[in-house]
Amino acid sequence: MDIIERAVSVLMHDGTVVYPTETVYGLGADAFSNEAILKVFEAKKRPLGQPISIAVSDFDMLGAVACVESHMHGFIQEFLPGPVTVVLRAKHSLPDILTGGTGLIGVRIPAHETALHLIERFDAPITATSANLHGAKDPATPDECTVPRDFFIDGGRLAGMPSTVVDLVNLRILRRGLRVEQIEHMLGSFVR
Numbered sequence: 769m770d771i772i773e774r775a776v777s778v779l780m781h782d783g784t785v786v787y788p789t790e791t792v793y794g795l796g797a798d799a800f801s802n803e804a805i806l807k808v809f810e811a812k813k814r815p816l817g818q819p820i821s822i823a824v825s826d827f828d829m830l831g832a833v834a835c836v837e838s839h840m841h842g843f844i845q846e847f848l849p850g851p852v853t854v855v856l857r858a859k860h861s862l863p864d865i866l867t868g869g870t871g872l873i874g875v876r877i878p879a880h881e882t883a884l885h886l887i888e889r890f891d892a893p894i895t896a897t898s899a900n901l902h903g904a905k906d907p908a909t910p911d912e913c914t915v916p917r918d919f920f921i922d923g924g925r926l927a928g929m930p931s932t933v934v935d936l937v938n939l940r941i942l943r944r945g946l947r948v949e950q951i952e953h954m955l956g957s958f959v960r
Contacts, residue, residue, distance in 0.1 A: 771921055772882070772885050772886055772889050772921075773889070774919065775787065775796075775886055775919050775921055776886065776889045776890045778918045778919040779796065779797065779798050779804075779886075779890050779894060780798075780890070782797070782798060782801050782803045782804040782807065783797070783804070783807075783918035783919065784796065784797045784804070784807050784808060784811060784915075784916075784917045784918050784919070785797070785886070785894075785917065785918065785919045785920070785921065786899040786913050786915070786917045786919070786920045786921065787882060787883055787886055787921045787923070788880060788882050788883065788921060788922075788923020788924075788926055789823075789878040789879075789880045789883045789896075789926065790850070790851055790878060790879045790880045790883075790926070790927060791851045791878075791906075791926065791927055791928075791929060791930050791931050791945070791946065792898050792899070792906040792907050792908055792926055792927070792928060792929075792930055793898065793899040793900075793907040793908070793910075793912070793913045793923070793926060794823065794878075794883070794894075794895070794896050794897065794898060794899055795808055795811060795812065795895060795897050795898065795899040795915055795917065796823070796886065796894035796895055796896070797894060797895045798890075798892065798894065799822045799833075799862065799863075799866060799892065799893035799894055799895055800861070800862070800863065800892060800893070801863075802863050802865055804895075805820065805863060805865050805866060805895065806865070808820060808895050808897060809865075811915040811916045811917065812897065812900070812901055812902045812915055813901050813902050814897070814902040815902070816865070817868050817869065818868050819866060819867050819868035819870060819872070819873070819874060820865075820866050820868075820874075820895050820896075820897045821853050821873070821874030821875065821876060821895070821896040821897060821933075822862075822866065822873060822874070822875055822876075822893040822894065822895055822896050823875070823876050823877070823878055823883060823887055823893060823894055823895075823896035824875055824876075824877055824887060824893045825877065825884050825887035825888045826877065826888075827844070827845075827848075827877075829887075829892075829893060830844070830848075830875055830877065832859070832861065833858065833859050833861060833862055833873065833875065833893055834856035834857065834858060834859060834873055834875050835856055835857040835858075835859060836856060840854075840856070840936045842954075843934075843936060843954055843955075844936075846954060847934075847947065847950075847951065847954075848876065848877040849877040849878060849879040849884070850877070850879045850946075850947065851879065851927075851929075851930075851931045851932065851945060851946035851947060852876065852931055852932050852933075852934060852945075852946075852947060852951065853874040853875065853876040853896070853931045853932070853933045853934070853943075854874070854875055854876070854934055854936050855872050855873070855874045855875075855933065855934065855935040855936060855937060855942065856872065856873060856875060856936055856937065857871060857872060857873075857937060858871055858872060858873035866895075872935070872937060874896070874933060875893075876896055876931055878896075880923070882921060882923055886921070898930065899913040899914075899915050899917070900912065900913065900914055900915060901914050901915060906928060906929070906930050907926075908925060908926045908927065908928030909924075909925050909926070910922050910924075927946070929945050929946050930943065930945045930946075931943075931945050931946065932944060932945040932946055932947055932948045932951055933945070934951055934955070939955055940955075941955070
């Protein structure tokens with residue numbers, strides 16, 4: 769059994785997996801399982817009610833969990849896969865605990881082979897929050913992944929800068945990270 773198969777097995781049993789992305793290490797759990805999502809909140813010591821982003825492997829999976837309006841397609845195709853999280857209206861298939869009661873969900877398609885293989889083989893979205901205690905430094909190395917977890921996929925040293933979070937419903941940047949200048953430029957073209 770290879771490392772991805774082992775990680776998928778953990779996810780299938782409501783476990784948590786630390787996995788590498790092109791930005792920082794993520795803490796993954798089944799995004800359709802309330803039990804698994806609660807484990808992520810507990811591991812991070814994150815207050816309930818704060819939204820948690822998810823990662824998908826392709827545009828079809830993104831469309832299955834979030835509402836993509838026609839004017840958003842160009843932006844999404846320009847920046848995903850990549851170090852960008854887009855905030856969209858969540859579909860009812862997602863547990864409310866992920867949205868923090870906002871009705872919105874942050875979604876990303878990581879530009880990292882291991883992360884994509886993990887999500888593809890699991891065949892469902894996983895949580896995409898950083899693998900650190902709430903408020904702590906974003907983890908770029910295995911040693912910085914301070915959360916309890918059931919399985920760990922070592923990807924070595926990562927970039928260490930988090931994704932830029934863009935609210936495409938309200939057309940604003942919620943967190944500045946990688947590619948922010950290009951994102952600002954493209955958001956400006958929406959407003960004109």
